Amino acid sequence: MKKRNITIDDVARLAGVSNATVSRALHKPNVVSEKTRERVRAAVAETGYTENVMARNLRLDRTGLVVALVPDISNPFFSEILSGIESVATREGYNVLIGNTNNDPSREHIYASYIKSNLADGILLLNGHIPVPEGAEANANYMNNLPPMVVLCERIPGSNFPTIIIDNVDAADKATGHLIEMGHKNIVHVGGPKNNVLTEDRRSGFFQALEKAGIPQDQDKIFFGDFSINSGKKAFKEIIHTENIPTAIFCANDEMAIGVISAAREAGFSVPEEISVVGFDDIELSESYYPPLTTIHQPRREIGIVAMEKLVALLSNPGEPIDELTILDSELIVRKSAKVFD
Amino acid sequence: MKKRNITIDDVARLAGVSNATVSRALHKPNVVSEKTRERVRAAVAETGYTENVMARNLRLDRTGLVVALVPDISNPFFSEILSGIESVATREGYNVLIGNTNNDPSREHIYASYIKSNLADGILLLNGHIPVPEGAEANANYMNNLPPMVVLCERIPGSNFPTIIIDNVDAADKATGHLIEMGHKNIVHVGGPKNNVLTEDRRSGFFQALEKAGIPQDQDKIFFGDFSINSGKKAFKEIIHTENIPTAIFCANDEMAIGVISAAREAGFSVPEEISVVGFDDIELSESYYPPLTTIHQPRREIGIVAMEKLVALLSNPGEPIDELTILDSELIVRKSAKVFD
DNA sequence: CTGAAAGCGCTTACAG
DNA sequence: CTGAAAGCGCTTACAG
Numbered sequence: 001m002k003k004r005n006i007t008i009d010d011v012a013r014l015a016g017v018s019n020a021t022v023s024r025a026l027h028k029p030n031v032v033s034e035k036t037r038e039r040v041r042a043a044v045a046e047t048g049y050t051e052n053v054m055a056r057n058l059r060l061d062r063t064g065l066v067v068a069l070v071p072d073i074s075n076p077f078f079s080e081i082l083s084g085i086e087s088v089a090t091r092e093g094y095n096v097l098i099g100n101t102n103n104d105p106s107r108e109h110i111y112a113s114y115i116k117s118n119l120a121d122g123i124l125l126l127n128g129h130i131p132v133p134e135g136a137e138a139n140a141n142y143m144n145n146l147p148p149m150v151v152l153c154e155r156i157p158g159s160n161f162p163t164i165i166i167d168n169v170d171a172a173d174k175a176t177g178h179l180i181e182m183g184h185k186n187i188v189h190v191g192g193p194k195n196n197v198l199t200e201d202r203r204s205g206f207f208q209a210l211e212k213a214g215i216p217q218d219q220d221k222i223f224f225g226d227f228s229i230n231s232g233k234k235a236f237k238e239i240i241h242t243e244n245i246p247t248a249i250f251c252a253n254d255e256m257a258i259g260v261i262s263a264a265r266e267a268g269f270s271v272p273e274e275i276s277v278v279g280f281d282d283i284e285l286s287e288s289y290y291p292p293l294t295t296i297h298q299p300r301r302e303i304g305i306v307a308m309e310k311l312v313a314l315l316s317n318p319g320e321p322i323d324e325l326t327i328l329d330s331e332l333i334v335r336k337s338a339k340v341f342d
Numbered sequence: 343m344k345k346r347n348i349t350i351d352d353v354a355r356l357a358g359v360s361n362a363t364v365s366r367a368l369h370k371p372n373v374v375s376e377k378t379r380e381r382v383r384a385a386v387a388e389t390g391y392t393e394n395v396m397a398r399n400l401r402l403d404r405t406g407l408v409v410a411l412v413p414d415i416s417n418p419f420f421s422e423i424l425s426g427i428e429s430v431a432t433r434e435g436y437n438v439l440i441g442n443t444n445n446d447p448s449r450e451h452i453y454a455s456y457i458k459s460n461l462a463d464g465i466l467l468l469n470g471h472i473p474v475p476e477g478a479e480a481n482a483n484y485m486n487n488l489p490p491m492v493v494l495c496e497r498i499p500g501s502n503f504p505t506i507i508i509d510n511v512d513a514a515d516k517a518t519g520h521l522i523e524m525g526h527k528n529i530v531h532v533g534g535p536k537n538n539v540l541t542e543d544r545r546s547g548f549f550q551a552l553e554k555a556g557i558p559q560d561q562d563k564i565f566f567g568d569f570s571i572n573s574g575k576k577a578f579k580e581i582i583h584t585e586n587i588p589t590a591i592f593c594a595n596d597e598m599a600i601g602v603i604s605a606a607r608e609a610g611f612s613v614p615e616e617i618s619v620v621g622f623d624d625i626e627l628s629e630s631y632y633p634p635l636t637t638i639h640q641p642r643r644e645i646g647i648v649a650m651e652k653l654v655a656l657l658s659n660p661g662e663p664i665d666e667l668t669i670l671d672s673e674l675i676v677r678k679s680a681k682v683f684d
Numbered sequence: 685c686t687g688a689a690a691g692c693g694c695t696t697a698c699a700g
Numbered sequence: 701c702t703g704a705a706a707g708c709g710c711t712t713a714c715a716g
Contacts, residue, residue: 685716686716687715689712689713689714690711691710694707695707695708696706696707697705698705698706699702699703700701700702
């Protein structure tokens, strides 16, 4: 039942040449004579031959694949980065495998084992840490034999892989500074999960801005979420039970800002009249939310593009050194969710 | 410089057995003796051997890869479906390649050529049509040698691939019916791009509901967008220049509904007080938008899960027949963007 | 339970 | 410009 694959040998036979010649005609056309090339072309058409890239890649000791390790592809923030990655991948002859970790360690183990199995030529790390296979045997051989990796979005402290990020501390400083400039003094921060680099960087920026303004940097000004809308809602509920309700809230991403605003509205507070809110990321919906979100814009697609380009460079010239850190510009986008304090 | 790969032969040598035995120890452990198994295990650990899956797959005449052809991965609607696909793929030992067509025919040609090159064992089609390679030579051999495919989200008229969708006509009927029940008579529809199956199905549902209510089905009640927020905004601007402004608008997706509402607000109309709006899809933000969107819920993750499960079945039992059409439930979610007409 | 050998579909150094 | 042959890393029918 199973039909035999049509291979390069079938084409060779029909064209009356060797398989070596067919291979050359296909991939190094300038090395074969016009006439032979034509016969091969015809034979390919007649047989309906389609190259087996896997076999080719095995021979060439490559896979043509890269894997993108993402905490959550259903999150638009990451999927837009993926889109950038994918665009340069196709252009450069690579395909990208989805590695959705869901922040689940066991899923990371799985992907780590893929990495080991030479499934991919390189890895794009968007999840903030190096995946490690199950069990302690990890460190010995494993760490020394990692394929080329580049890190994006979330830096990995202590690693020296090429990294593409924005300056999260500075951006958070700008966002908070904007609130301060508008006269707010009682400002609170809703961050991501604890022990997360992004959370820490943005919190540092928040404190840095307070410090410059001479506002005390109390730890009770920090609330923790998990970057989801719901966690923003939950955070707001904690915030209104606080002793003196803040006049402004800086959220570590737009989803949480939306959660905060939506919970505020439900609780009868109007944004920005009574409480100002600023977000982070500038996801697509921010502009059309009500009120339109004041937020930090991240060049998401570009981050993906630059990262994939670095990876391609790494793969093409294994020796060559690559800039370790690339910092892309972020920008404060002033819209309507924050206003002057009066 | 380039270090030689550690292969199964290295392990065999160290363990003092043949490579065949190593292979068996790894993949058919019950066929080899306890003692041998242990020696192999030790040799693997000592050498740091990692299997080359590509070589294995070549030998097994499979790739372990499926490609998901998506119109736009940066769209949360699709990325959530991808997430479902990916979850069963990992479980079943497949990896999923991203094929982002961006609705660009030239990109579809590229992916069609991948399909030809035996890069994937199967294809998931979310983009509403079969990708065809550049040039007319397509039809002859091409169509008869397609790998197993399953279609999801958007049915492909005239094809008989297994298909997983919701009943878009019925869902649009429900959505429109909800507006009618609340007393609206002057209702207008913002659809997707012309010549799109989704657009057509949802429009049919819209008209079907009007018909049941005895409301005339004028073509000038139809406006066209492209499923983006911006196109919703644009559509609204056309709508208010219409002779008698409608009291309700049914949009073919949530993004356009958000665009419509946001443009309405800018133009000084309040939603739902003056104009009711209902969307479609129930994207994550719908619930937290202002006003919270009344919309049709689609089981996105489940669509992806079921589709990938069908594909796995197709790949495992090439002979076995598969249900051609699976219709998953959709549901009207009543929130606050539409209200009784008075 | 295990090994020698053939073969999956391709590419390339070597020789002509 | 072209062919014969070796080999990429694996698996499995065959024989023992």
